[in-house]
Amino acid sequence: MIDQLRKIYSTLQVYKDSSDELGIDYKWFTTDNHEVIGIRNDELTSKDISLLTAFLSPYNVKFPNPTDVEGKWRKLIFSTEPIEGEKEWKPSNPFRFVYFSFNKDQVEPILFKDAIEALFDKQVSILWHNEHEGFIIEQQMVDEDSISYDQIIDILMSDLYVKINFFVGPYKKDVNDLSLHYKSLTNVANQVFQYTNKSVVTYVDAIPFILTKQTDEGLRLDISKTILHEYIYDEETIKMIETFFECNLNLSETAKVLHLHRNSLQYRLDRFVDKTGIDIRQFHNAMTVSLALLARK
Amino acid sequence: MAELKLVNVKKVYDNKVVSVEDFNLEIRDKEFLVLVGPSGCGKSTTLRMIAGLEEISSGDLYIGDKRVNDVPPKDRNIAMVFQNYALYPHMDVYNNMAFGLKLRKFKKDEIKKRVDNAAKILGLENLLNRKPKALSGGQRQRVALGRAIVRDAEVFLMDEPLSNLDAKLRVQMRAEIQKLHSRLQTTTIYVTHDQTEAMTMATRLVVMKDGIIQQVGAPKEVYDEPDNVFVGGFIGSPAMNFLNGKLIGNYFIMDDVKLLVPDGRLKILKERGYDGKDIILGIRPEDINDEQVFLDFSPETKVNASVEVAELMGAEIILYSQVNNQSFVARIDSRFNITAGDTIDLAFDLSKAHFFDKETELRIK
Incomplete structure (x- = not known):
């Protein structure tokens, strides 16, 4: 595609490494392969820009300039074939991709990156999908001072006034099938926040969401109706069950959270057994009902 | 600001x-x-x-x-x-x-x-x-x-x-x-x-x-x-007690337990048409007393309760009791040694209690 575009726009250049500047006399775009390309403004009419924007994403010059390491990650993930004469770079530690998203126009990518680097106290690679979404690439380190993503959210909210979601991928030790892994995480990240109000979701948390999403919509509806019976539209009971699961099937804890007497909770769970034949105090039953609740969403 | x-x-x-x-x-x-x-x-x-x-x-x-x-x-x-x-x-x-x-x-x-x-x-x-x-x-x-x-x-x-x-x-x-x-x-x-x-x-x-x-x-x-x-x-810890009963005449009735409703509260309940109807009595644990002076003064709001659990908190004891199969909690002074299994008289200070509609659960006022 780039070659074809170059035939039309002679000034087209591909952004390669951090020593390049994203010049303001160029209009920058990202391709589907996450390559950043620029065309000189004087070669573009407004019609050209509209047309290019239809199949390329505009690349904001307010993005932090990509670092060398980010460039290497891009090559590892997006290059289809090794570049001749260049020894393939590999990360020295296990790493994971952490997807982030925040509302459009709430914070400048440069500020976000500054804050993230301050939290990790080192240069952190970020691959931007657009100005409000992307992946942080976190290398596994022994760091006594490390903090959780839940804490990171609170810090960033108070400093940047931004609500962030994180989907934390699993650690990987090698770069095999990296492109596929990245693509799969991107897909999951795009779906998982439709199912939960949590701001931090791990890969392990997401598995039931992913599996449920794979099933046919009709089957999902049938499962939720069959398992939940009349409770399918009973928001109060659904909330009680969800809280019971969040409290690891602990009756006392659930009663405390719901501000109910333990006996009342016990009674309501017994009533659920009477109506559905399912005792969610048993782990395997709880798992089934949990999936039925996901199917209902 | x-x-x-x-x-x-x-x-x-x-x-x-x-x-x-x-x-x-x-x-x-x-x-x-x-x-x-x-x-x-x-x-x-x-x-x-x-x-x-x-x-x-x-x-x-x-x-x-x-x-x-x-x-x-x-x-x-x-x-x-x-x-x-x-x-x-x-x-x-x-x-x-x-x-x-x-x-x-x-x-x-x-x-x-x-x-x-x-x-x-x-x-x-x-x-x-x-x-x-x-x-x-x-x-x-x-x-x-x-x-x-x-x-x-x-x-x-x-x-x-x-x-x-x-x-x-x-x-x-x-x-x-x-x-x-x-x-x-x-x-x-x-x-x-x-x-x-x-x-x-x-x-x-x-x-x-x-x-x-x-x-x-x-x-x-x-x-x-x-x-x-x-x-x-x-709001309140321990929480307010809620007891189900019926207003009959001048009394809040829980089967065989009768509590005399003070005039002011009674007037409001009757004016709102609750005579003969199911209502909820709400009373805070500290408004249930075991002192003799209260018991003498309130013969018609007195209940005989068996203590199921008594938690000594230092200056006070939290008693978990039942009246007519309805649980309630009382917070009393710890000067007397009360233990689980004891049976004691307690006076409900209904002048500080509230009544709630059984259906809407709103306070009757």
Whole structure:
């Protein structure tokens, strides 16, 4: 595609490494392969820009300039074939991709990156999908001072006034099938926040969401109706069950959270057994009902 | 300083779940307003809508005279403190407080002035060079407060800021936040699920349940005059007792137990047409007495109860008993040695009790 575009726009250049500047006399775009390309403004009419924007994403010059390491990650993930004469770079530690998203126009990518680097106290690679979404690439380190993503959210909210979601991928030790892994995480990240109000979701948390999403919509509806019976539209009971699961099937804890007497909770769970034949105090039953609740969403 | 106004504010999530419904409230300048309620009641969502972190589905939010629904969070002149009082782990206290201002490109000397001032207010002057791991939990939370103070904001928003602290430290920090508020006089909106925290800190309380305001009022007013069963049960520890019975003639009847209803309450109940109807009696544990003088004075509000559990708390004993198969809790003086299995006479002070409609659970007034 780039070659074809170059035939039309002679000034087209591909952004390669951090020593390049994203010049303001160029209009920058990202391709589907996450390559950043620029065309000189004087070669573009407004019609050209509209047309290019239809199949390329505009690349904001307010993005932090990509670092060398980010460039290497891009090559590892997006290059289809090794570049001749260049020894393939590999990360020295296990790493994971952490997807982030925040509302459009709430914070400048440069500020976000500054804050993230301050939290990790080192240069952190970020691959931007657009100005409000992307992946942080976190290398596994022994760091006594490390903090959780839940804490990171609170810090960033108070400093940047931004609500962030994180989907934390699993650690990987090698770069095999990296492109596929990245693509799969991107897909999951795009779906998982439709199912939960949590701001931090791990890969392990997401598995039931992913599996449920794979099933046919009709089957999902049938499962939720069959398992939940009349409770399918009973928001109060659904909330009680969800809280019971969040409290690891602990009756006392659930009663405390719901501000109910333990006996009342016990009674309501017994009533659920009477109506559905399912005792969610048993782990395997709880798992089934949990999936039925996901199917209902 | 600022006043805030929420008019018919509603929050509906994409999955159609209504988190906050028809929220109307005026928050006064310099007020310390506490949103309290159980988990999932919509209190944090309300706070986040004020902050601009959650979009308002419908309704209007005003800070001062300005409608701010579409104003980005960073331009609302607010500062936030959250439950995870996490700090930048690799930065010292000074830089933790300064970082938000650095990101906003404040000048160095202005940053220094603000950080020094916040450190002085919070007694952190000697800790400015320390990293978070060298601080106690309370000191870290003070730094988190400092990070908000340096903003010089019109409104402080605090979302369960003490819930990660241990019980002792929480009590201490409660007092510190109150002192801070009386010194800075910044309008503060504070979210907690802890009714003790709410009672002790608030100028006014907003009790919420299922996204709906249940009652707004000064802590004492809400405690003494709960609008419904939920508020009566949520505010106060141990919780208010609720006993089901019927008003017949001048008495509240629970099968074979009869309690004489005082004239004033009786008049209201009869005027509202509750004679012969099922109602709920709500009485606080401290309004049940075992002292002889009360028992002598209240022969017709006396019950004979068997004690199931007696918890000695030091100056008082919490008794868990039953009357006509309905459980209740009494808080009595610990001068007598009462143990589980004892049978004792207790007098219900019905002049301080409340009656609630059985169907609507609203207080009959």
